[in-house]
Amino acid sequence: MHALYTLGGRFLLLLFGLGISLVGYPQQNNVRLDAEQRILEDIFKELERQTGYVFTYDAKIIRSQRRMSIRTAGSLPSVLETLGKKAMLDIAISGKNILVRPLRYGKLSGKVVDEGGKPLAAVSVFIRQFNQQHMTDEQGTFSLTYPMARYAKLNLAFSMLGRQEQAAEVQLVAHDQTISTVVMPQLSMGLEEVSVSPVTHDRLSSNSSLYINREVIEQSGALSLNDLLNLVPNKKIESPSLQRVQQATLRSNTLTTSSQGARDPFAMNNAFGVAIIMDGIALSNNSNMQTLNAGMTGMGDSFVDVGTSGLAGSRDRGMRYSGDYAHGGVDLRQIATDNIESVEVVAGVASAKYGDLTDGAIIVNRIAGSSPMYFSMQLRDNATVYGLSKGFRTNKLGAFTLGGNFTRSFQDNRDKLKSYDRLSTNLMWSTSAGANKAFTNTFSADYGRNLDNVRRDPDDPTASLARFRNYNFSVANRSNYRIDRGFLTNVGLNMRYSESYQNTYRERFMNGTYIIYSDATEVGITKGTYAPGIYTAVDHIEGKPIDISGRLDLNGKYYTGDILHQLSFGMNYNYSKNRGRGQLVDPSRPNQLASAATAGNRSARYYDFSTIHAQQQLGLYVENVFETRFANRPLHAILGTRMDKFEQYLTVSPRVNLSYELRPDLQLGLAYGYASKAPGLGQLYPGPVYFEVPLFQHTAVTETGAVDEQNSLYLLYVDKFMPENSGLKPSGSQQWEATVRYNKRGYNVGMNLFFKETFRGISTLPDYSVIELDQYWDNRGGDPLYIIDGTKRYRLPRHRFANLNNTSNSGIELMAFTPKWDVIQTSFNLRGGISQTVYNPSTNSQRNFTNPGTDLDYAVTGVYPGLKRRSVRSNAAITSSTHIPKANLVVNFIAEFNLINRTDTDAAEGVPIAYYTADGRYITIESFDQNNLQYRHLLVPQQELNNQNQPAVYSNFHLNLSKDVTKRLTLTFQVYNVFNYRPQYLRSDNTLIIPNDKPTYGAQLRLKI
Structure with a gap:
């Protein structure tokens, strides 16, 4: 009995030193990790102890001495998937071995042309999932890399001065791919689809944001930025004029801030805060x-x-x-x-x-x-x-x-x-x-x-x-x-x-x-x-x-x-x-x-x-x-x-x-x-x-x-x-x-x-x-x-x-x-x-x-x-x-x-x-x-x-x-x-x-x- 207590005490000391808590029996279907700023190599060793599997990896390539925190439990495959996403690694089971290698990256490329098929350079390509912006080259092409098995789709938005904005949702596959050629025509009333009013969508910075694109701006005849605010809900439409001071007020029934010698302090505070x-x-x-x-x-x-x-x-x-x-x-x-x-x-x-x-x-x-x-x-x-x-x-x-x-x-x-x-x-x-x-x-x-x-x-x-x-x-x-x-x-x-x-x-x-x-x-x-x-x-x-x-x-x-x-x-x-x-x-x-x-x-x-x-x-x-x-x-x-x-x-x-x-x-x-x-x-x-x-x-x-x-x-x-x-x-x-x-x-x-x-x-x-x-x-x-x-x-x-x-x-x-x-x-x-x-x-x-x-x-x-x-x-x-x-x-x-x-x-x-x-x-x-x-x-x-x-x-x-x-x-x-x-x-x-x-x-x- 004394030997059992001694063995249990040593086991608890080992867990305390690693910062990992283990609950349950060491079997594949019941694996649990609770690590706080521990070395990645120690986390691998703990999983080896729980499962009997052996990790195989190159310590330098995967940076096994880096520290990380992770809390997860479940079957071995699900735990490895969570660990891989957390550590940005590709982890796979092979027999009784667990292979660890750097995350594989795929390549997504495409081409942007005008309505005549000529390449368009300097087109902005924004990838929402990465919050990244790419630019097309002189041939109108762009390319980006992404971690495979991390994304099922990517949302791309294309924009360029004087051309109609385009958007594409790309379903990703497990290999490099090229999307269909994107056509960006010049803004024209002859296009099949023309934006005529502001919109809201989930790519904006807040739930209620209002987006006004170039097509709507050109049709508005705006003399200044203030005229575009006539498109905001519950705004009274003002006649186009530059003969008064124009300060933006939002969501407030303010008295005028325009041109009178005496101005309402409440209105001035609202305009100052926009x-x-x-x-x-x-x-x-x-x-x-x-x-x-x-x-x-x-x-x-x-x-x-x-x-x-x-x-x-x-x-x-x-x-x-x-x-x-x-x-x-x-x-x-x-x-x-x-x-x-x-x-x-x-x-x-x-x-x-x-x-x-x-x-x-x-x-x-x-x-x-x-x-x-x-x-x-x-x-x-x-x-x-x-x-x-x-x-x-x-x-x-x-x-x-x-x-x-x-x-x-x-x-x-x-x-x-x-x-x-x-x-x-x-x-x-x-x-x-x-x-x-x-x-x-x-x-x-x-x-x-x-x-x-x-x-x-x-x-x-x-x-x-x-x-x-x-x-x-x-x-x-x-x-x-x-x-x-x-x-x-x-x-x-x-x-x-x-x-x-x-x-x-x-x-x-x-x-x-x-x-x-x-x-x-x-x-x-x-x-x-x-x-x-x-x-x-x-x-x-x-x-x-x-x-x-x-x-x-x-x-x-x-x-x-x-x-x-x-x-x-x-x-x-x-x-x-x-x-x-x-x-x-x-x-x-x-x-x-x-x-x-x-x-x-x-x-x-x-x-x-x-x-x-x-x-x-x-x-x-x-x-x-x-x-x-x-x-x-x-x-x-x-x-x-x-x-x-x-x-x-x-x-x-x-x-x-x-x-x-x-x-x-x-x-x-x-x-x-x-x-x-x-x-x-x-x-x-x-x-x-x-x-x-x-x-x-x-x-x-x-x-x-x-x-x-x-x-x-x-x-x-x-x-x-x-x-x-x-x-x-x-x-x-x-x-x-x-x-x-x-x-x-x-x-x-x-x-x-x-x-x-x-x-x-x-x-x-x-x-x-x-x-x-x-x-x-x-x-x-x-x-x-x-x-x-x-x-x-x-x-x-x-x-x-x-x-x-x-x-x-x-x-x-x-x-x-x-x-x-x-x-x-x-x-x-x-x-x-x-x-x-x-x-x-x-x-x-x-x-x-x-x-x-x-x-x-x-x-x-x-x-x-x-x-x-x-x-x-x-x-x-x-x-x-x-x-x-x-x-x-x-x-x-x-x-x-x-x-x-x-x-x-x-x-x-x-x-x-x-x-x-x-x-x-x-x-x-x-x-x-x-x-x-x-x-x-x-x-x-x-x-x-x-x-x-x-x-x-x-x-x-x-x-x-x-x-x-x-x-x-x-x-x-x-x-x-x-x-x-x-x-x-x-x-x-x-x-x-x-x-x-x-x-x-x-x-x-x-x-x-």
Whole structure:
């Protein structure tokens, strides 16, 4: 018995040393392994002990000393199969021996040609299972290797600029094989199958992504990237125009972010949180600081604005315009669509590789390749667009694509006061090298110039003009090295440098008797200066944003049992700085005529942007894509997380996209994601706020009535507030999403249900300090001119940035497609949805009023509850697409329905809960009294709070027609509001609303030279 215990103890010690647990008897049908980071050779020995079989192998070739972890149990063949997949080895039983050798690789090759049978070089071949991209050579051929017995099929996607995308599913065999020749015809209306609407499919980065290919882009007549967003479900279709700032907002019923001088902070936060990804690198707006000091006016009112039309009857008369877009997203007007191959709109849970976002991403892909020279011209009633592009390939240097676009547009051709000119040029150079072209590199250079002008209106007594200019230059490089064997499959490195010159300029004629001003920058009492009252007031801001971005991506694959995992991991870095001269302020030319020092004034001073610290961000991510089976049905999973470091804040963002194939024609999806967005430089460093408190003014005049500056005196107190925003945190969001996809016999129906919360949104908070100063009195001709007697309290207002805004967004999105009915050569597409946004500011709101008298208890600032509001919107569009290949014709007719547009605010939000007096006293209102003379004017009527309530359903109709006149010439005709249907209704605040813009017509010519 003692001997048995001794033997058992030694056996347990042996198992502990190997890190392997054995349960059951050593027989072939009951083998179990439980190893944690053990040497492969030791695992072989344990299997030999359990089974009596002998392993035969070359230790050097299979690297038997490497360590690995494995847990499996079952029959010997199943255990060996699992071990082989885990170790990437070919393991087979031969008699009483187990033969181990390196995994055998097969070769898959193919050829890509055009419609005439000529080989196509530089075609991108993407293999979904490997997450790899291959390129065809000069003969149009490609080849790839794959581990035999590891894959039953491969999915290949072929793409090239100007040619119709192709896809192939290849069933693999146990030997080398060549697939059928792939034909990629040039895009043409004469093709049997033409894409007429965006689609969703399982190759995208999220369950609800929307994919827009080149065919759809060409038919859209888009003036900019923003026009393509009209294809997103539940989006109201906007008329094509470049006369307003265009910032993308996704899944939020935001107020406008376009061109008004006052902009909604909630809308700006949503646009700021939408990432624009161009060729794998985000286009950052973090270093844009083109605003006036938000500490003086608040974030929504800090933009330089000007009137754009003086025409009687014009809907733009009296409206204010600003061409700046700081604190928000990238202005999409700057991105022309000429050289865009595809766009993916991710309104749901984005891939973990993308950071610095809270509200989705728009992924833009461009590729270089050989293509004919294309000349395009688009004529619209308010814009003229010219485009030229050419792609060519050389034997040694690779493929080049050159492109240019020039656009000139006017808001109103009758007066042409408001104009927008855009020049964009692009060079892309792609090359490949190595065995089977394993190394690919794409270099791109872009230059753009955007001139946004408002000219002087002859009927404007102030002769105001404004210029918003933006010159941008960027260079980027994408390198990718493909590894055909082993764990790693790809190593990618993306780098981008961009530099912009931004110039905002506004001038207005001022006509007064005189002004008094101060240029003091130190806190304390100082003398003001008298100056003539006839001058030109100027607002001038100069910015030079610089962004440097880098991304390292590594892709690998490994097995757990029969499950193939595609692992992506990497890091990104972003550096942002603004080297501009900043706010160029001349205090002697103030924006307001000030000839009497009767009230305090927030005054601007010169603020140099180049002295501001640079912003640096670092992100790490890992993402695992795999397909397993649940209840004997395929389950596709994308599991990832990323970590972002900004200043002292560290954010971890888990993201999950699951898609379950309930039936071959029915898929269910679930997704969850967390995301964060760092503040911009303009929010971190808005600059100091100066407040001037007038203390005494004595203005002497000469016999001619002119100001006697030598005998005049103006005393004021200058206060300086320097905001401390180091505690500003990144904003955040989390989103839950459920999707349903049904696809059978060409009918495709998709539905998305989402709930998204955003929190810590950045806005400005009104703030005050109270100061007590000596009171100065006129000495009535005595010497000195004043006497000091008593003190007086003053309230010094300003704004400071804080994490204030919270929203919850929920809704349903629907997309449905039918196949083409051959009898009428027509297919139908439905897209629509309904969404609700609840705005929850985390602070009270305020409104300012003017004291008409001398009552010291009069309320000059009302304090209200947080102005919570609920907005519901619903839009739908039905498109009929008639495609007649023999006639080379596609006709799209769109019927749009604006179903609901309603914003509700509780009446209590307009009832003040407190107020401030001019001397800074805060007085609480316990019960509002409408007869109280001190504060009754603070009440906000209900009709002013609920001013966006659409009373009925309104429709609109649009027409797009594309015709290949010849093989070289294509004509496209677009009409927005083809029936000139313009219903009207009065809002509750008696404002006339016309939901449909006037008709706009466009004709586009594309000529292949």
